[in-house]
Amino acid sequence: MSSDILGNLKQAILDYDPDASAEWARKAVDAGIHPSEMLGVMTDAIRRIGDGFNCGDLFLPDLVGGADAMSAATPIIEEEVRRLGAKTESAGVVVIGTVFGDIHTIGKTMVATLLQAEGFTVHDVGINVTADEFIESVRMHKPDILAMSALMTMTATEQRKVIERLKAEGLRDSVKIMVGGGALTQDFADAIGADGYDPTAPGAAKLARRLMGR
Numbered sequence: 001m002s003s004d005i006l007g008n009l010k011q012a013i014l015d016y017d018p019d020a021s022a023e024w025a026r027k028a029v030d031a032g033i034h035p036s037e038m039l040g041v042m043t044d045a046i047r048r049i050g051d052g053f054n055c056g057d058l059f060l061p062d063l064v065g066g067a068d069a070m071s072a073a074t075p076i077i078e079e080e081v082r083r084l085g086a087k088t089e090s091a092g093v094v095v096i097g098t099v100f101g102d103i104h105t106i107g108k109t110m111v112a113t114l115l116q117a118e119g120f121t122v123h124d125v126g127i128n129v130t131a132d133e134f135i136e137s138v139r140m141h142k143p144d145i146l147a148m149s150a151l152m153t154m155t156a157t158e159q160r161k162v163i164e165r166l167k168a169e170g171l172r173d174s175v176k177i178m179v180g181g182g183a184l185t186q187d188f189a190d191a192i193g194a195d196g197y198d199p200t201a202p203g204a205a206k207l208a209r210r211l212m213g214r
């Protein structure tokens with residue numbers, strides 16, 4: 001039963017059908033399927049579309065179609081995460097955003113959702129976030145963790161820029177930094193001086209706990 005629902009949710013993304021993806025996400029919630037399972041099958045689907053784009057079988061409208069179907073289901077999953085995670089004590093404060101030049105939002109939003117599920121207070125500062133805007137958010141929200149996402153090789157280097165700016169502003173030691181996104185590797189994260197990297201959203205939530213010493 002739950003595998004049928006998850007299969008249909010995945011198919012709705014592959015069919016670029018936002019109405020169906022929202023409907024199957026709602027059915028998944030009603031069936032008590034955990035949000036991380038829903039996000040897992042949706043990720044498989046969008047990655048498959050990305051692979052098709054990569055090898056020239058699919059085109060930009062396909063990426064947009066898959067992303068739109070993902071975006072229709074995501075708020076329903078976020079609502080369920082909030083319902084499940086109505087914890088009173090915050091596990092810590094996180095500022096999260098996708099770096100300047102990069103408008104990919106899906107993975108960043110998934111990480112934000114699962115961090116909330118882990119009890120973190122999350123300030124999602126959005127996409128295409130400049131180093132100045134990250135610095136301003138760190139000053140304003142005083143997060144325990146700054147999380148940055150980058151999906152393209154060209155934009156991954158923006159993360160280094162933000163870390164250097166934090167150092168220059170004397171803020172680097174006040175915040176742990178975790179980085180991620182399709183364009184990254186552990187070696188790259190180490191080279192730019194991040195405190196942690198993980199290739200998955202559930203792993204990001206565990207990493208955040210570790211960075212908080214839990």
Ligand code: B12
Pocket residue numbers: 043046047049050051053054060063064066067101102103104105106107108110111147148149150151152153154178179180181182183197198199200201202203204207
């Ligand atoms: C959907 C998509 C789009 C959509 C984005 C819609 C949206 N609202 O996000 C649209 C159509 C707009 C788009 C545009 C473009 N895209 Co695009 N896109 C994709 C695609 C297919 C999927 C991305 C995605 O959502 N993946 C699913 C999520 C869940 O995965 P993820 O983001 O990696 O996140 C996971 C982990 O990385 C991790 N994670 C993410 N963030 C963080 C943060 C932290 C702190 C941690 C710890 C972990 C973590 O957790 C997530 C869940 O497991 C990828 C291909 C791919 N295989 O990824 C290409 C891809 C990223 N795009 C690419 C390109 C080139 C572009 C365009 C330049 C295309 C163009 N010619 O215009 C533009 C760029 C626009 C811009 N300036 O940003 C390339 C990048 C190549 C590169 N290496 O540089 C890719 C890889 C496609 C390809 N194979 O060529 N794209």
